[in-house]
Amino acid sequence: DTGVSQDPRHKITKRGQNVTFRCDPISEHNRLYWYRQTLGQGPEFLTYFQNEAQLEKSRLLSDRFSAERPKGSFSTLEIQRTEQGDSAMYLCASSPPVGSNTQYFGPGTRLTVL
Amino acid sequence: AQSVSQHNHHVILSEAASLELGCNYSYGGTVNLFWYVQYPGQHLQLLLKYFSGDPLVKGIKGFEAEFIKSKFSFNLRKPSVQWSDTAEYFCAAHTGGFKTIFGAGTRLFVKA
Numbered sequence: 001d002t003g004v005s006q007d008p009r010h011k012i013t014k015r016g017q018n019v020t021f022r023c024d025p026i027s028e029h030n031r032l033y034w035y036r037q038t039l040g041q042g043p044e045f046l047t048y049f050q051n052e053a054q055l056e057k058s059r060l061l062s063d064r065f066s067a068e069r070p071k072g073s074f075s076t077l078e079i080q081r082t083e084q085g086d087s088a089m090y091l092c093a094s095s096p097p098v099g100s101n102t103q104y105f106g107p108g109t110r111l112t113v114l
Numbered sequence: 115a116q117s118v119s120q121h122n123h124h125v126i127l128s129e130a131a132s133l134e135l136g137c138n139y140s141y142g143g144t145v146n147l148f149w150y151v152q153y154p155g156q157h158l159q160l161l162l163k164y165f166s167g168d169p170l171v172k173g174i175k176g177f178e179a180e181f182i183k184s185k186f187s188f189n190l191r192k193p194s195v196q197w198s199d200t201a202e203y204f205c206a207a208h209t210g211g212f213k214t215i216f217g218a219g220t221r222l223f224v225k226a
Binding site for chain 2: 033043045100104107
């Protein structure tokens with residue numbers, strides 16, 4: 001069990017560019033979450049996958065944001081036409097298929113939009 | 115709207131002092147409650163959780179929290195803090211569906 005991993009750890013991009021982040025959950029965890037965290041705030045829920053199905057999306061997830069989990073394992077989060085307001089830490093978490101909703105978090109990807 | 119409020123954004127304590135961090139949630143139904151901690155340079159990790167049963171739950175490193183339904187509260191306590199407890203603490207609530215709502219966090223600094 002190597003924990004949840006995220007790649008890249010840091011991303012600097014110019015406004016208007018597209019970026020994609022990857023999350024690899026703990027193996028056997030079929031539940032996967034994406035959050036966004038800005039300075040001085042707690043994580044804000046973005047979206048949830050159970051296996052490959054995206055079952056819930058926050059209204060925070062505008063049409064510029066899309067997430068996928070094609071084979072029920074790793075997930076990607078893409079932001080198109082980035083804006084300065086997208087600068088934040090993007091966190092991924094996973095949970096096992098049964099039992100509690102305890103989430104295991106990755107280290108996050110810090111996005112800076114110039 | 116469902117929300118989680120943490121009363122203190124910054125707390126400074128001396129070692130051996132007692133700690134209580136406040137957390138209130140706004141939701142009238144069944145709720146699962148969590149405290150997560152983020153030590154400097156590390157990932158968010160679970161400190162303790164409440165699902166049902168005994169409202170006093172014990173977590174790692176001597177932390178405990180009490181669920182008081184009538185007050186919609188889930189305060190975190192530790193009788194004697196250590197320098198190594200310096201971290202940011204997040205209260206969170208799962209109120210059904212798939213969404214977990216986090217508070218804004220409390221930064222605790224413990225002076226050696």
